[in-house]
Amino acid sequence: MEILRRLTKPVSHLVVLGLLALSLHLPAAQAGMVGTEAVVNAAQAQQYRERLHDALNRNDVRAQLLARGVDPAQVQARVDSLTDEEMQTLATNMDQLxxxxxxxxxxxxxxxxxxxxxxxxxxxxxxxxxxxxx
CATH class of the missing domain: 4.10.910 (30s ribosomal protein s13; domain 2)
Structure with missing residues (x-):
């Protein structure tokens, strides 16, 4: 009987901790509909980014950047940090120049x-x- 009492104390602590963990109120995930416009805008932004990366990866562009003392890796990092609106503006300006x-x-x-x-x-x-x- 003494062995059973020694085992019940750690097991009861585990059960209490488990119940406390289950009773925590964590925010539930919210699911919602994604509109077509959001999907299209995300796809266009990705296309703009790929087009700009392709343009920056050309050898002549890299040579001009290096000739002006600009690191191409730093340019890529700055392009990656652009917002979708800035990327769209830059891509449309590239088309019009x-x-x-x-x-x-x-x-x-x-x-x-x-x-x-x-x-x-x-x-x-x-x-x-x-x-x-x-």
Whole structure:
């Protein structure tokens, strides 16, 4: 009988602890419907992220980043930290930008050609390689 009393005390402590653990009020999981718009927005955000990562993984882009002293890994980390709205804005801006830059080179070439023509016609004397008939 003495052995039974020695065993009941630890077992009763375990039972009491088990009942206390079961009686704790933990927040229950809430299930709800996920709208189609939320799923579509999440899929689009993922596509934008993949497109931007693909663009940043190109060799020429990496070379330009390194030439400007920017670590490509740091750029990837910053892209990963963008919100979905920022990612969408960046992706739409990438689609709208011209492929050759912002047009500065084209404007410089146009100005060069205009000055060259005026120099050939004798209206200006800017370029030393143009021979004037004077």
């Amino acid at each position: 011209p492929a050759g830059g912002d047009g500065v080179v084209g404007a410089l070439v146009l100005i060069f050609i205009i000055l060259l023509i005026t120099d050939i016609l004798g209206l200006t004397n800017i370029f030393p390689f143009v021979k004037h008939n004077r």
